Amino acid sequence: MKRRLVLAAGAAGAAAVSTPAWVGAQSAWPSRGPVRLIAQFPPGGLVDTVARLMAPHLSQAIGQTVVVENKPGAGGLIGTDQVAKAPADGYTLLVSHASVHIYAPATRNTMPFDAVSDFTHMAMLVEAPMVLLVRSQSPYQSLGQYVATAKTKQVRYGTSGIGSANHLFGELLKLDGQAPEHDHVPYQGSAPAMQDLLSGQIDGLFDPITTNVAQLKAGSLRALAVSTPARLPALPNIPTFAEQGFPSMTGSQWLGLSGPKNLPAPIVQRLTALMPEILAKPDVMARLEDLQTLPRKAPVLGEDFNKLIRSQIDTWTKVAKRAKVEVIV
Known part of the structure; x- marks a missing residue:
């Protein structure tokens, strides 16, 4: 396990902040952090980069310590499965990834979780x-x-x-x-x-x-x-x-923000509203532009994100069947 403290929201300065974000955070998160943000791939990759780019802004906005944890293995399934089975209290979140939530369900004969119903999918972050x-x-x-x-x-x-x-x-x-x-x-x-x-x-x-x-x-x-x-x-x-001449080959590897199923409504509402704000921050946008990995102009949030995941699973499952691609595990 690789842990890294991204930003501590504490001490006298932070305690004195009296903004709507801070007030909302106090009511959503019942105790002080840390909030664990799981990156299910190794350090240095896109998931890790995006997690560490966003974590300080997230920590400042919700008034909680945010810790990025790398949980690699099995093509991202290990870290994702840990989030699926974590308590639904807002202290374990996931930088979700299309390879795990779309392409794995489309090609694997078994999955350790349901890519939609076992998660609270709040926002698509970026597309690669x-x-x-x-x-x-x-x-x-x-x-x-x-x-x-x-x-x-x-x-x-x-x-x-x-x-x-x-x-x-x-x-x-x-x-x-x-x-x-x-x-x-x-x-x-x-x-x-x-x-x-x-x-x-x-x-x-x-x-x-x-x-x-x-x-x-x-x-x-x-x-x-x-x-x-x-x-x-x-x-x-x-x-x-x-x-x-290949219109069907339009798509991407997206990253999103997700958590375990049944997250409390105040937490879901707060995080869903925050994501477009954080993605629009100049330092975040500049880094994402360097990587040619950008958010959609119209954010994909909440139920729209869930619908997109279901639709893409269906699309790529059909492709996998046509191509006879199946991963036996």
């Missing part, structure tokens, strides 16, 4: 677009060339593992592009897959754009397509999958 990468020396200059080759000749693409969002995107391209030679090569994470891409062992890599922005701007990688509905303003030369 998927991108198809090739090395800069690759002969593929466009998605059309890449798919045309995979119709008759083996094109090997890497992902962070079987049943991942990356894998389902790759299989969807294979299906919709009628490219039977688009062959999946799974890795234990994106880092070893990137090494093999750069060395020419594989032809393409499906990965969230967040960890690849610097290499794309430097020119060591070429992106053939991005999964956003429109081109990214910061990377306008990357065309979308949709504009190249």
Whole structure:
């Protein structure tokens, strides 16, 4: 367990604060913290980054100590399951992740929890677009060339593992592009897959754009397509999958704020209202823009977030069945 104290809301200065946020927090959280914010992936990744970026603002707003705890393992299932089984008192929260709440239910034959009913999903925080990468020396200059080759000749693409969002995107391209030679090569994470891409062992890599922005701007990688509905303003030369004939390949890896089911209403209301405010803070927005991982312009909150999760589980379950992707555990 990796613990890190992000911000202590205490001592005389904090006690003297008399704002609506503080008054609301006192009535919602019956005792002093800490509030545990679970990041179900290792330190240094996107979940950890977003958790530590938001935690000081959250702590200040609710008047509670916020502690970020990394609980990695089993593709995020271990930390998420701990939150599902935690007391519903507002002292255990989760930076929820689409890979656990969408793609795992779509591909795994068993789950340790129900991705919707075992949680209180309060807000989508940010979305990380998927991108198809090739090395800069690759002969593929466009998605059309890449798919045309995979119709008759083996094109090997890497992902962070079987049943991942990356894998389902790759299989969807294979299906919709009628490219039977688009062959999946799974890795234990994106880092070893990137090494093999750069060395020419594989032809393409499906990965969230967040960890690849610097290499794309430097020119060591070429992106053939991005999964956003429109081109990214910061990377306008990357065309979308949709504009190249693959409208079904529009989606993302999102992060959200969730907790155990049956959280008290005052806590749910307070946290749901806070999330758009925190995401709009200049330091938070600047860091998210650096990562090309941004909140939606119209926040997805409360029941709308729950509906989106249910809809996406249904969509990607159908893709998994079409592609015959199933993770047996």
